[in-house]
Amino acid sequence: MQTAPPSGASRRMSDLGHPIAAGVIAAVTGFASSFTLVIAGLVAVGATPAQAASGLFALSLGQGLLCIVMSVAFRLPLAFAWSTPGAAVMIAAGGLTGDFGSAIGAFLVCAALLLLTGAWPALARAMTRIPPAIGSAMLAGILVPICLAPVQAAVEMPVLALPAVLVWALLARLAPRWAVAGAVIATITAIAVSGRASGFGEYSLAPTLEFVAPSFDPLVIVSLGVPLYLVTMAGQNVPGFAVLRTFGYHEPPARAILLGTGAASAVTAPFGGYVLNLAAITAAMMAGPDAHADARRRWIATLTCGVAYLVLAFGASAASALVAVAPPILITAVAGLALFGAFGSSISDALREPARRVVAVLTFLVVVSGVTIVGIGSAFWGLVVGALAYLWLVLSRRPRQSAADTVAASETGS
Numbered sequence: 001m002q003t004a005p006p007s008g009a010s011r012r013m014s015d016l017g018h019p020i021a022a023g024v025i026a027a028v029t030g031f032a033s034s035f036t037l038v039i040a041g042l043v044a045v046g047a048t049p050a051q052a053a054s055g056l057f058a059l060s061l062g063q064g065l066l067c068i069v070m071s072v073a074f075r076l077p078l079a080f081a082w083s084t085p086g087a088a089v090m091i092a093a094g095g096l097t098g099d100f101g102s103a104i105g106a107f108l109v110c111a112a113l114l115l116l117t118g119a120w121p122a123l124a125r126a127m128t129r130i131p132p133a134i135g136s137a138m139l140a141g142i143l144v145p146i147c148l149a150p151v152q153a154a155v156e157m158p159v160l161a162l163p164a165v166l167v168w169a170l171l172a173r174l175a176p177r178w179a180v181a182g183a184v185i186a187t188i189t190a191i192a193v194s195g196r197a198s199g200f201g202e203y204s205l206a207p208t209l210e211f212v213a214p215s216f217d218p219l220v221i222v223s224l225g226v227p228l229y230l231v232t233m234a235g236q237n238v239p240g241f242a243v244l245r246t247f248g249y250h251e252p253p254a255r256a257i258l259l260g261t262g263a264a265s266a267v268t269a270p271f272g273g274y275v276l277n278l279a280a281i282t283a284a285m286m287a288g289p290d291a292h293a294d295a296r297r298r299w300i301a302t303l304t305c306g307v308a309y310l311v312l313a314f315g316a317s318a319a320s321a322l323v324a325v326a327p328p329i330l331i332t333a334v335a336g337l338a339l340f341g342a343f344g345s346s347i348s349d350a351l352r353e354p355a356r357r358v359v360a361v362l363t364f365l366v367v368v369s370g371v372t373i374v375g376i377g378s379a380f381w382g383l384v385v386g387a388l389a390y391l392w393l394v395l396s397r398r399p400r401q402s403a404a405d406t407v408a409a410s411e412t413g414s
Contacts, residue, residue, distance in 0.1 A: 016300060022291035023304025025177075026079065026282040031060070031312045033180035034084050037146075037335035039323040041087035042272055044094030045103035045224065053320030054210040055272020060313030062268045062276050066260060067306025074253055076244075077287040077298040079279035079305055080261065085139050085235035086110075086228045086275050088339065091332070092142045092370075093224045093377050097217070100272075105214040106225030107274045111265035113229040114275070118258030127233045128241075131394075132349040133356035134363050134386040135234035140346035141367025141382055142231070146336045147343045153333035160190045160330055168337045177285075180338040187334050188322060196325050205317045209271045223377035230383065232277050235342070237261075240278030247287040248295055281341075359389045 035056060042052040059082040066080040090103070097103055117124050153161035167186040171179035237258070244252045257278055265275045285291065286301035323331050350360035363386030371378045 018290075019286070019292045019298060019301035020304045022286050023301040023306075024308050026285045026301070027305045027308035027312060029177060029181060029285070030081055030279070030282040031309070032184050033338045034082070034087065034335070035316075035319050036184065036323055036331045037084060037087040037091075037338060038082055039320050040328070040331050040335060041090030041094075042100075042103075042274070043323075044091045046098045046100035047103075047272060048100075049320050049324040050204070050208070051100055051210050051212060051272050052323070053317040054208060055268075055274065056319060057207045057313050057316035058209060058268040058271040058273035059276065060309050060316060062264045062273055064306045064309030064313065066264055066276060067302050067309065070257070070260060071299045071302040071306065074256070075296070075299050076249055076252065077247075077283070077291065077302045078244075078252070078257065079240075079283040079286055079302045080264075080276055081236070081279040081282060082273075083228070083232040083236050083275045083277050084339070085142070085231040085342065086277075087335075088139075088142045088146055089224065089227050089231055089379060090274065091146060091335075092367075092379055093220075093227070096223050096372065096375070096377050097220050099215065099217075099220075100212055101215040102217040102220040103224060103274075104212050104269055104272070105216040106221050106223075106228065107269035108214055108266060109216070109221050109225035110229045110232070110275050111262050111269055113225075114232070114258055114262030114265060114277075116262075117233070118255050118260075118262055121255075124254065124258065128238055130230070130234050131356060131359070131390055132352065133360040133394075134383065134390060135230065136346045136349035137360040137363035137386060138227070138367050138379060138382050139231050139235050140343060140350055141364045142227075142379055143339050143343040143346065144368050145370075146332055146339055149329060149332040149336040153327075153329045156329060157327060160187075160194060160327070161333055163187070163190050164330075164334055164337065180334075183334055183337050187326070187330065191322070191326050191330075196327075205321060207314050207317050211270050212272065214270060219375040222380050223375070227377075227379040227383070228275055232275050235346075236277040236280055239280040240283055243280055243283045244287055247284075247289075249287065356390070356394055358393055359386055362386060362389045 038056055039052045042055045047055060063080040063082060070078040117127055150165055154165055164183040164186040168179050168183040171182045241252060241254065261276045286305060287298055291298045291301040350364065351357050363382045366385045367378050367382035369378055371381060373381060
């Protein structure tokens with residue numbers, strides 16, 4: 001007895017299954033793996049739990065809408081996310097301001113810089129040429145304290161921290177994509193069993209947007225706004241464009257992407273949304289053949305991801321309440337587990353070129369030091385020292401090296 005071939009409708013539904021599944025998985029993975037870092041970062045720069053929940057809600061709505069609008073407009077798998085390195089910058093800058101309004105002002109400056117980058121091609125080209133010895137070393141230095149948190153938490157509160165670390169280690173071997181999400185679930189379970197979740201009911205679980213009037217403090221702008229822009233460009237947007245090109249999308253609409261993320265960041269900033277950017281890691285899940293064999297259909301995955309983010313946005317207040325009842329070191333530890341890969345990549349990129357390793361090391365050490373000079377944090381001073389070292393140790397040597405190479409070549413030819 002022969003089985004009837006599937007109908008056209010069945011084939012179409014089967015054809016859509018892969019990109020829809022890829023989009024949902026990417027959204028859940030992206031949200032679960034870094035929401036703790038986002039909330040911890042917002043709290044570090046002065047947000048109350050309610051304001052942090054508002055920020056997470058605004059970011060989720062913003063990136064969801066960006067995914068939907070951009071994917072439909074260009075029929076490309078354009079995925080957007082909050083800046084994970086940017087959240088780390090907030091944690092690093094936490095001691096510099098307790099006024100969330102000044103942090104909002106820095107967020108708006110970062111958004112303005114993104115808009116300027118999209119509108120001014122020369123600036124966009126300059127940003128894509130930041131030497132990895134500087135940009136990656138700065139990011140690595142920012143990530144060090146966060147990546148140390150799992151070790152510290154395991155020593156200070158082993159009953160709460162070790163389950164998350166062990167689950168992460170197990171899944172990192174068996175199912176890497178779900179390692180961080182598993183650690184989050186293990187942390188939630190540990191908090192519940194310990195009785196700390198009893199304070200959960202004190203917080204409102206209804207998603208709300210809380211407006212915060214910005215104030216513009218030059219020191220906070222330099223310490224937070226400028227590093228936030230730089231790590232977002234170097235650590236998120238540039239890799240995001242690289243992911244698209246890797247999968248055959250050689251001419252992504254760069255100007256529209258930068259203008260769109262800048263505008264969305266400006267709209268969400270007064271509600272705590274620090275910055276939005278092109279996704280990189282989750283983008284790879286939706287722009288590749290795993291999402292769909294036909295590259296022309298992969299935009300369905302990012303469209304689905306956008307819809308999923310709109311749904312996940314309504315869990316922002318619950319996520320913020322969870323973070324509020326947990327010990328801060330435990331939340332930072334979970335964030336650190338999520339950033340091991342980013343830290344390793346940053347170190348690798350920073351030290352890749354032997355001629356620039358001293359530049360990378362100097363940048364890294366200044367950022368890690370945590371020094372504050374005239375009220376400006378170490379991330380900025382790391383950039384300054386790295387740039388000066390690059391000018392002196394790399395660029396100033398090029399003319400002499402070129403001349404020596406020319407003489408050597410002529411002697412060899414003779």
